[in-house]
Amino acid sequence: xxxxxxxxxxxxxxxxxxxxxxxxxxxxxxxxxxxxxxxxxxxxxxxxxxxxxxxxxxxxxxxxxxxxxxxxxxxxxxxxxxxxxxxxxxxxxxxxxxxxxxxxxxxxxxxxxxxxxxxxxxxxxxxxxxxxxxxxxxxxxxxxxxxxxxxxxxxxxxxxxxxxxxxxxxxxxxxxxxxxxxxxxxxxxxxxxxxxxxxxxxxxxxxxxxxxxxxxxxxxxxxxxxxxxxxxxxxxxxxxxxxxxxxxxxx
Numbered sequence: 584x585x586x587x588x589x590x591x592x593x594x595x596x597x598x599x600x601x602x603x604x605x606x607x608x609x610x611x612x613x614x615x616x617x618x619x620x621x622x623x624x625x626x627x628x629x630x631x632x633x634x635x636x637x638x639x640x641x642x643x644x645x646x647x648x649x650x651x652x653x654x655x656x657x658x659x660x661x662x663x664x665x666x667x668x669x670x671x672x673x674x675x676x677x678x679x680x681x682x683x684x685x686x687x688x689x690x691x692x693x694x695x696x697x698x699x700x701x702x703x704x705x706x707x708x709x710x711x712x713x714x715x716x717x718x719x720x721x722x723x724x725x726x727x728x729x730x731x732x733x734x735x736x737x738x739x740x741x742x743x744x745x746x747x748x749x750x751x752x753x754x755x756x757x758x759x760x761x762x763x764x765x766x767x768x769x770x771x772x773x774x775x776x777x778x779x780x781x782x783x784x785x786x787x788x789x790x791x792x793x794x795x796x797x798x799x800x801x802x803x804x805x806x807x808x809x810x811x812x813x814x815x816x817x818x819x820x821x822x823x824x825x826x827x828x829x830x831x832x833x834x
Contacts, residue, residue: 605641679722680730683737686719687744694748694798697790698755702783705790716797745798752795752806755788759813764821771828778821785814 606622609615617623625631626638693712700708723741727734762781765774792810796803 606638607641608636608638611636679725680733683719683722683726686715686722687740690715690719690798691744691747694744694791694794695751697794698751698787700787700790702786705786709790709794712794713797745795748791748795748798749802752788752791755784755791756809756813759784759788759817762817764824767823767827769824774824774828778825781817781821785817788813 604620606619606626608617608623610617622640623635623638625635626640632638690712693708693715696708697705697712723737726737759781762784765777789810792806795806
């Protein structure tokens with residue numbers, strides 16, 4: 584009886600130890616790793632082991648290679664949603680910037696020429712000015728997309744050019760305001776000649792005023808009001824002299 588109990592205890596201990604060990608091998612058909620608490624049939628048989636997968640016996644308490652903590656997997660960089668993609672800024676086109684600067688100079692010259700142009704030249708110069716302004720705005724719109732950093736400097740250059748044109752308009756306004764009607768009793772020819780000179784100045788002023796509408800549309804309403812006020816003032820001053828010489832020349 585004692586012998587039987589001792590044998591049973593020994594077998595139980597061996598069974599517990601065997602059950603605690605792990606056996607690992609790779610399945611040749613599926614390529615997957617197999618684990619088992621019991622050895623496969625060929626384990627311990629040299630003849631069969633030569634034709635079967637190699638078996639690794641993992642003693643109890645030793646973590647398996649598969650059970651070890653795997654190093655953290657490198658996460659791929661987050662993909663940017665299409666709507667969140669920032670528009671790439673292409674380098675500013677030197678050709679477009681050179682063209683913009685040339686157009687700016689041409690616009691300044693045309694605006695200046697309108698102040699002193701002959702009546703037969705004003706329509707052509709104004710049309711050319713309008714074409715240059717349209718092209719300039721198109722070029723500036725392109726540059727604002729590819730060179731946002733330089734937008735402030737470009738606006739400053741445009742503002743300086745507009746300010747110069749406005750200064751010429753102010754000067755013309757002052758000159759017109761300073762013109763006085765001929766004295767009472769002046770010869771009709773003198774009155775007519777002075778009126779024709781004044782009308783040419785008024786036409787030139789109107790042309791400059793219209794040019795500024797292209798360059799600075801925001802200030803058009805104030806300038807038109809100022810021009811209307813000046814016209815009213817001139818008519819009131821010249822009415823007695825014009826009435827004295829008969830039918831008033833075309834205004």
